Amino acid sequence: MAKAHSSSLITLTEPTVLIQARRHLFDLDLAGIWAYRELLYFLVWRDLKVRYKQTLIGTGWVVIQPLMTMAIFTVIFGNFAKIPSDGLPYPIFSYAALLPWNLFSSSLNRGGESVVNNANLVTKIYFPRLILPLSSVLSPMADFAIAFVILIGMMIWFGIAPTVGILMLPIFVILAICTALAMGLWLAALNVRYRDVRYTIPFLIQIWMFASPVAYPVSMVPEKWRWLYSLNPMAGVIEGFRWALLGNQSPDFSVMAISATVVMGLLAAGMVYFKQMERTFADEM
Amino acid sequence: MNDIAISVENLAKQYKIGLANKRHDTLRDFVAGGLRSLFNRNIPNKFAGSQRSPSSETFWALKDVTFNVHSGETIGFIGRNGAGKSTLLKILSRITEPTSGVAKIHGRVASLLEVGTGFHGELTGRENIYLNGAILGMQKREIERKFDEIVDFAEVEKFIETPVKRYSSGMYLRLAFAVAAHLEPEILIVDEVLAVGDASFQKKCLSKMHTVGKEGRTVLFVSHNLSAVTSLCQRAIWLNQGEVISDGASQQTVSEYLNSGLLMIAQQEWPDAAVAPGNDIVRVRAMRLRAEDGRSTDVIDIREAVAFEIEFEVLKPGHVLVPVIGLEKDDGFCVFVSHDRDTEWRRCARPAGYFTSTVYIPGNFLSEGRFVIGAGIITEVPFRVHFDVNPAVAFQVIDSFDGDAARGDLAGQMPGVIRPLLKWSNRFMPDQLQSAVH
Numbered sequence: 001m002a003k004a005h006s007s008s009l010i011t012l013t014e015p016t017v018l019i020q021a022r023r024h025l026f027d028l029d030l031a032g033i034w035a036y037r038e039l040l041y042f043l044v045w046r047d048l049k050v051r052y053k054q055t056l057i058g059t060g061w062v063v064i065q066p067l068m069t070m071a072i073f074t075v076i077f078g079n080f081a082k083i084p085s086d087g088l089p090y091p092i093f094s095y096a097a098l099l100p101w102n103l104f105s106s107s108l109n110r111g112g113e114s115v116v117n118n119a120n121l122v123t124k125i126y127f128p129r130l131i132l133p134l135s136s137v138l139s140p141m142a143d144f145a146i147a148f149v150i151l152i153g154m155m156i157w158f159g160i161a162p163t164v165g166i167l168m169l170p171i172f173v174i175l176a177i178c179t180a181l182a183m184g185l186w187l188a189a190l191n192v193r194y195r196d197v198r199y200t201i202p203f204l205i206q207i208w209m210f211a212s213p214v215a216y217p218v219s220m221v222p223e224k225w226r227w228l229y230s231l232n233p234m235a236g237v238i239e240g241f242r243w244a245l246l247g248n249q250s251p252d253f254s255v256m257a258i259s260a261t262v263v264m265g266l267l268a269a270g271m272v273y274f275k276q277m278e279r280t281f282a283d284e285m
Numbered sequence: 286m287n288d289i290a291i292s293v294e295n296l297a298k299q300y301k302i303g304l305a306n307k308r309h310d311t312l313r314d315f316v317a318g319g320l321r322s323l324f325n326r327n328i329p330n331k332f333a334g335s336q337r338s339p340s341s342e343t344f345w346a347l348k349d350v351t352f353n354v355h356s357g358e359t360i361g362f363i364g365r366n367g368a369g370k371s372t373l374l375k376i377l378s379r380i381t382e383p384t385s386g387v388a389k390i391h392g393r394v395a396s397l398l399e400v401g402t403g404f405h406g407e408l409t410g411r412e413n414i415y416l417n418g419a420i421l422g423m424q425k426r427e428i429e430r431k432f433d434e435i436v437d438f439a440e441v442e443k444f445i446e447t448p449v450k451r452y453s454s455g456m457y458l459r460l461a462f463a464v465a466a467h468l469e470p471e472i473l474i475v476d477e478v479l480a481v482g483d484a485s486f487q488k489k490c491l492s493k494m495h496t497v498g499k500e501g502r503t504v505l506f507v508s509h510n511l512s513a514v515t516s517l518c519q520r521a522i523w524l525n526q527g528e529v530i531s532d533g534a535s536q537q538t539v540s541e542y543l544n545s546g547l548l549m550i551a552q553q554e555w556p557d558a559a560v561a562p563g564n565d566i567v568r569v570r571a572m573r574l575r576a577e578d579g580r581s582t583d584v585i586d587i588r589e590a591v592a593f594e595i596e597f598e599v600l601k602p603g604h605v606l607v608p609v610i611g612l613e614k615d616d617g618f619c620v621f622v623s624h625d626r627d628t629e630w631r632r633c634a635r636p637a638g639y640f641t642s643t644v645y646i647p648g649n650f651l652s653e654g655r656f657v658i659g660a661g662i663i664t665e666v667p668f669r670v671h672f673d674v675n676p677a678v679a680f681q682v683i684d685s686f687d688g689d690a691a692r693g694d695l696a697g698q699m700p701g702v703i704r705p706l707l708k709w710s711n712r713f714m715p716d717q718l719q720s721a722v723h
Binding site: 016017018019020021022038039041042045046049050053120121122123124125126127279280282283 | 300375376377378379380381382383384385386387388389390391394396398399402403405407408412415416419420421422424425
């Protein structure tokens, strides 16, 4: 009977496991992650369940948070500071940017804390550690989906039709997630050894937001610095969102391609670094 | 059935001293250390000194450990705290990497270094079964199939939709163990799981472990409970300071362990609070055995009372702390367990500071031979073990042949783990004998 069921245990993907000091820098064990996909699913599921269980209005926060930010931005940047919004109503101009921005910032935030926050798992159970940052960048996708429905409502209200660029939207979302994951991997691994990292993450996110066209249009950035500015992948993502949904001027795809390449490089390096550091995670917590 | 399930060759693990207590570096150290520290600072260096030496900042938690485990074997690991047992299990569970050496594992492994890993208080019993199952390596449909069985085993049907934060500690443990007990790996690695919970829970765990062993699975089992090791395992390995001292039939290994000179301990002290067993609430500072005249001793006359002291430091006030001891015979048989019932601190939260808790074991109570006391501090409600040191002290009781102890004038063997001087009385009834003759 034991033999009949043992095949369903996913702890090991192959019958024989060799345990020794890891020698190869580029041994990322992606097959292991695939074998543990159900754990990935359950960790995302836990994240969502726990997050909305104890709050009074549950998922309502997913909607209220960007709407409130939008209202504050509209009053301060739109009305007081009179920041231009490329001819669009300021509320929808900022909301369309807050959507990918919140996805990115909460993914980055959770990703950076993922290993430290799951110390109890890391010190007691084996699983591919990459699952932790992966699951924490995925769970904000649910919030994103809900907040997106509100955007559709606002587009109908303001009478704005999306352009064919909407087909590009998944690519922008993937780029935002990859950027968050790339940074999150580095921060998560560093966070285990240097707990100061935890305090730098909110700063990083704040500075990054001001370096991204969330509250203002790219057209406000001086022409000669535009190329440098566009290297920020989130600038491309946010511009892309406005272009796809609101019919704004399209982002510079050649610059976006460069920053996407940089992100992929950073992501690959982040994985190698994370795998290298994970060997001592359990010893350091 | 005789094929190798696990083969371990020259396994060694080096730790940086201070990694455990000075938890993490700061970015400043990192900047000062330069970028070279960014990648892996634990470069294997076998020549860094065998034990803790002041010149090197490392020590070997495991040194050249070699053994094979045949499939279907149940094998126990024994040794003092810090002997390397847990490090070994962590390496075999792939939680941490060895510094050098190789281990080969043939078969699917599940490791149970703690019950309820990943349990979340906000989630219901049902949700936690799925989550914990997934964490332990079960697939969703497998959990679905076994769900009723797990709930049954845990006896929590009525509370299955209740968040586990409302569970009593007993229910919580039962549920956690139930999930783990329904894993069906080929190799099961278990560490000190039985150290928690009440007696009936422990009994349930033990009988489940028995079943697992009988089903032909390979079990690796670490415990301070030596009688559990002898009853569950055919074979035991004794580790000391990271090295295999003895490897053989469990009865034999256990008695070797208990009879070794290493195991006559009158007292233990932890001058450095940072490395003393405990947590951020309470840490032990010393444990010692005192004879009636106050001297610390490991040899006691059978007629003499003996006092066992636990010195501990409460770091965080506001917790009800109960010192406990367990007294075992040298073959691991548990003679008794005793919890501090001193009315002064019963159910009272303790303030921060230094305490000495003393328990008195009367004279004319234990039989002659070697005994071991394990001691710790727990909180009873909700159940939590703050630390557990076993052996804390080990001592020899010697019988007197003066004729005033329970032995009287008997010169030969006298069995039994206790040898109380009980009251006897006699009545002489000559009349009754006469009537019987009539």
